[in-house]
Amino acid sequence: MTLVQISLATGFALIFLGLYGALSNRNILRMIVSFTIASTGVNLVLVAVGYLPGREAPILDTIPVASAAERITDPVPQALVLTAIVIGLGVTALMLAYAYRLFRARGSLDISDFTELKW
């Protein structure tokens, strides 16, 4: 199994773990944590897809510009993953804030306690 496959597999595995956790835990905080796990997995998949076996990071301090195309890995996913990470962080923070408010409102962190809106 190559490095790429390993990381891909790990990434997907993390996503499953995260999703399953998010869907099976009623505690809001646990759900949030599960989601962070899942998005970590997503990020892992992102970079893994960008990886080309046996190449280096796309920084041209040592690599001559001319031979860059042969030696660096795909820079795009790395750029994307940064954005993804930041966004994930934003959402997580937001969810935490919500969790806090919900707790203040109801004194409970059980998602199934917040079902006045239905049907």
Added chain:
Amino acid sequence: MNSLPNFEWVQVAYALLTLFIVINYGMVMTAVVRKIGARVGGRYGIPVWQNYIDLAKNIALRSKITHGVMFYLGPVFRLTGGVGLLLFVPTIYGSEWHQNFSYAGDLILALYFIFFGTLGMALGAGESGHPHSAIGVSRGLSQVTMAELPLALGVYALSLQYQTLDITEIVAAQQGSIFNWTVFTNPLATVAAMVAFVGTMMRSPFDVVIAPQEIPIGPPTEYHSSYLALMQTNRVLFPVAKTVIYMNLFFGGATSWAEFAIKVFCLYMVSVVIGVVHPRFRVEQSIRFFLKWGLPIGVLAILTV
């Protein structure tokens, strides 16, 4: 242009003559019929001129009241209905005198004009405010809705058969031999129509409408004096006029007053005979009766033409 093409004033005279004859014929015939009925029942019965006496008495009656305009007009409608019906139908086939005003319309006119008197009468009686009048009307209308059905079907079959709605032509088609009569050429239609005939002659078993034996209910109740006189006149005129239609449509019409007298009498007797031997139907019973017998025959009639 002249909207009444073949009209001469003499026709009025002719019409009046027809009217005169028919009324007197009716007066006597109905009396005779009642007498026969009495004799069958083992009673002596009334004198044949009884109707004239009643008429005179009613006209002469002093105490007269009215409940209002419609009440007043009711009998007028009634009699107009009878007379008009007579005048819209040729009485004697082939005779110059007794074609009346049949050119005004055809069979349809006659059929629908039958209701004219009924309607007016009902309205008049209605205004009397007498509940029994209303009950009588309610019964009468309920019954007539079904009673007329076989006639309508019969007539439809008939007009399909002769491809015309003109009474005179229909009569003409039946001339020659007795077997040209519709009763032989189209028995089904005739039977159907006769069912309706019996049903609408206001005789038992279909006379619950005027229910003569109980406390007299229905239109006659509130009427008296001249009103009643007019109605009596119509009582003798109307059945005859109606019978004339049947005679014309199904029994070859009449070429002379004699033939007229006989045929009308026989037809009239049909309902009488049935009447004396049958107990009375309640309205819903008679309706069901017409549905069960009149309708199928009529349907057969129009299908087999």
Added chain:
Amino acid sequence: MVNPLLILAAGLGAAFLLGLLRETSERAAFHTTVGALAVMAFVALSWTVALASGQTDPVEMLTAGAKPPFAINLRTGIAEAALTSVVTLTGLLSAFFMRRDLLRLGRRAMAVLLVLIMALSGLIMTRDLFNMFVFLELIVIATAGLVLLSKDTRALAAGFKYLVVSQVISILLLIGIIFTYHANGSLNIDDISEVPMGANGASLAMFLVLIALILELKPFPANGWALDIYESAHPGFSAIFSAASGSAALFAVYKVLAMAGPDWALLAAGIGIVTFVGANLLALAQTHDRRLLGYSSVGQIGLILLVIGFADRLGDSFLYIAGGLLVSHAIAKAGLFWLSGMVKARDLSDWAALRENPVLVVLFAVFIAMLTGLPPFPAFYAKWSFVHVLATDGAYSLMAVFLIAALIEATVLFRWFGMALKRSSGHSLHISLTGEAIALIAAALAIAVSWVWGNLSGQENLITLVPLLFALLFLPLDILPARIKNVLAIAGLVFWFAVTKNGLDPLRYVFLIIMVLGGAILLLASFHATGRRMGFYTPALLMFAGMGLLVTSETSFQFFAAWEFLTVGSYFLILRGQDSEPHALSYITFSLGGAFALLAGFAIAANGAPTFPIENLSEVPSRIAPYVFVLLAAGFLTKTAVMGLHIWLPGAHAEAETDVSPMVSGILLKAGLFGLFVLLMEMGRQELFGVDLTIVLVWLGALSAFIGAVLSAFQEDAKRLLAYSSISQMGYAVFGLALMNHLGWLLALMFAINHFVYKSMLFLAVGGVKERTHTKLMYKMGGLITLMPFTFVSVLVGIIAMSGVPPLSGFGGRWIFYNAIMSTDLRLPMILIFMAGPVGFLYLFRLIHTIFLGQLKDELRLTKEAPFWILLPQMLFVGFLLSFAILPGMILRRVDSYIGTLFGDTPLVWTGKIVDSQYGTWNPVAIWGVIATVFVVVFILLIWMNHNAQKVKQFNIVFSAERPFKPQTTHFAWNFFAPYRKAMGFLETPVATSFWSGVSNMLHGTADFTRKLYTGNGQTYAVQLLFFVIAVYLIAMGGLS
């Protein structure tokens, strides 16, 4: 033209700028926000206008000075510009609407709002897949923030559910994006190569991207979270959420779909139709206004998704159709949410509070009409074109499903409107001038876009139609007193008649007379109304406008539009009645159902032709002709209330106002008749499965004629009696038409005229009586003849005419009828007609007897004659009936000769005033002569014998040798035809009614059961979401193999 990027820059810049303002100055912050939004809106609008008018071409905006795909690029075409305008405008107006709460929460909230609008615009314009993701996430976060604007604490939970769901979505989306990038070596949407569905990487990636984007559209059933937001969020925000976010997300889906290829389009279309149907069905069970609006939004977006799925088949018309639906949805939905902000309580019936302010009621009506796609709004054109395309593609089943769902939606919305107009609300209105102004602006925009879509339609522009404008003119005029408006209205009708009458064939001419001049005559009765009579004239004239246009219409489009006008107008009229809420609802439901049948019929007939002249119906290929015939006939028969489709009529006609009943009965029913005339004239006999459809019509007509009459005889309510008799009369007319011979048609026309006259007369008369006695129950009346002589006369003449007894005009009808059936080879249906005839006497006599004859009740002794203005038209009609009876030729001759040209025969010979058929004669004058003479003679005779009759009181009677106790017990009226009922009562069993109520119960039951799906648990929602994804995946893959 400024660079559209400014929209994004302005939004962001302002958002950041807010932070620099002084803490205290929230007002300044608000003004900054609004200013920025205004700038954004202006830029967007200016581009829309420029692109629409062709002054500029679509523009590509590069960033970072590098070409795409290497740098993100954005595009502004007409679609982008238009959508951005929708988004920014919604944002701007909503900002004003939410002013108070924005100020309460401070500039952070305003910044969030700005970013939201910015992100929506960005989502619309960007051409980069990942950039799309970024904007989506911005939208998600901003939404989660703005949900907090609501004072409703439950909003918090809703926001969290939303976050949970969007987490799942973004996971799917990211995976999809990265693998798409891997497959295409580019993130630019334009580089996405078409992928067929399949289990390989590229197509799975495409699946993930698409499904993630589609999930943003809240597809049924994975949309509980969205509904919770709609229900709990601030209405101002819900407006954005529905109008702006929905539009943006839709466009995102469209952008990707356009690249992905046909397989996926089909998938989207499938999800779309399921969502449309499901959402509208579930909306049936809603009582909470905002949640209802939520369902409706979901439904509308599903519909547009369906259209997007059809994009390539629609070709050029795609933008027109999708845009029409979208803009209608956006404006109407935003408007409704804004209105809901002014209604205090949340139950549907609480919208009754709107009645405090007529303007708001009008706005409500406008938005509802816009949403249901009634003319002249864009959605109307869109639906029209869309159905036509479906029909051309032969996607009949889809068309049927679509129309049925649309019907359900309309029912839901109009039920709501009925509640608002008829129920009473405990809460008063939350008056806010800003809110009202904003809603007004929305309505103005609605008119504007209607104009645009009308111009683009390639048909005529409905909103510029004079009659429509005339009807709308009465909205501002509503402050005038009713009488002045009445004068105006009558003048308008007469004028319209004068200008349109030329060049019509006699048939249409007669109908024009009935519908327009007849209307003018009936409006005379409206002079009786005092005060302002708000909201009467616009609907009334809308209805008459529809009928006027109907008669003069040449293309199927004009016809259908006119049909919708008269339907809607009459609905509002009927709704004015006392207890008419449920009846008006069933009326509009059936009418719209019929209308949709027409639409389908026309669409199939047109078969792709842009404009379809009515007379081309005769050239419809025989393959489809029968189906067209059935559909159109069904539509028209719904209007004429043939048995089975009749259950709306009695209530609607009986509960309407005194002067409305004659309009909807005497005139409106003729519209259906006219339609049948046209249909049969053009299409003639059609055979389906070897059955001659005209024969089916004959049977239907006969059946209606008979059953209608019988049921009428059993009514206690005078107006219901008349209503049922209308069913019967229309049955006669349909019967005559379907005979497909000269005399049959003459008969039908005769019935059209007569029925108009005497039914209007009778309804007015009964209405007059009701005005005085304050009841419609006949057994509570009686003996009114002396108190209301004129009314009595008109009823008398009316029933004699109607029963067909000589000498009045009804007899002419009967006479023609007999001649007609003589010249056809149909036999059996006649039986029903023959039975129907005498039954007519039953209800007619009952009508006149129980009201005017019999005993006068004590409490009615002081009743006065009906008001003059109600009497006047009756007397006119009486005069007409009498003259028409003597001289039927004055109308019939022309029509007779015209019909002769259609059938190429002349069965009737008119010599002078005498009519001869090959079977018999009809000499009206002679009949009159004889009858009049005899009558007068006998009358004189009676007077001579009986001049001194003594007038006695009516109660002066004796029966069973007793004086009656009191009038109440003596008046024989209730259950008047008891014996008849004993015999024929079985005909009363409400077969049709129970059938239709069964259908509706079934739907409601399904809705009530299905919506339990939305447990309210955010986790469950997420599970449902995943389930949905899996299901779609399996179906898609299953579709492959």
Added chain:
Amino acid sequence: MTTRMAIPLVLVALLGTVFFALFSSYTPDASLNLTASYYADQTVPETGAQNIVTAIIVTYRGLDTLGEVTVLFLTAAIVGLVLSQSKAPSAHAGAGGLPSGELLQTGARMLVPVILLFGAYVFINGHLTPGGGFQGGAIVASAMLLMLLADPAERFSHGLISKIESSAGLTYVILGLLGLLFAGGFLDNKILPLGTFGSIFSAGAIPLIYVLVGLKVGAEFSSILTSLEETEDAE
């Protein structure tokens, strides 16, 4: 195992089949694809940045980054909004928290400046070495966190933070617009001279932007941190 547990498991497993199909059908590219190779060749001449990823983040996909920054901005704003609404009045903040130890306090006093410096370094050199605005910003924020830990009662003025945040953001947008006006497009970095390859003042506006990003991110994180931290008082 209840159904509540089972159903998600089944669903996730089914979703797993989708992912597995992706996984199994995935083959890493042998050479850079269209986009990547373009960046490899053109980054230096076009942007003059040594760190290609930075070039992509700040320039080629600058819009993303702007959005990214905005996400943080939004989050900060909303978190503030959410928590401000339910802030409990507390006599003097931090009273509830345990006093942090001497060691931590001294350590903080020593470390904070260094950390700040390091953060600054990271985002200033973003275009040359790994790292950049976001990383740097995060580091700066970590210094804040340290201070908060050291002294829970410590307060930063929200006003100042948001001023930094906003002005940085605003400048960012304005820079972008300048690019629109004077160079090839929105957020084009060539509004400034590219400078000599590999030196600090090179790569046009990239360093500048990254500084702004750094400041902004730092400010936003700190504001989030403080907002969250203040909720502690609310018990």
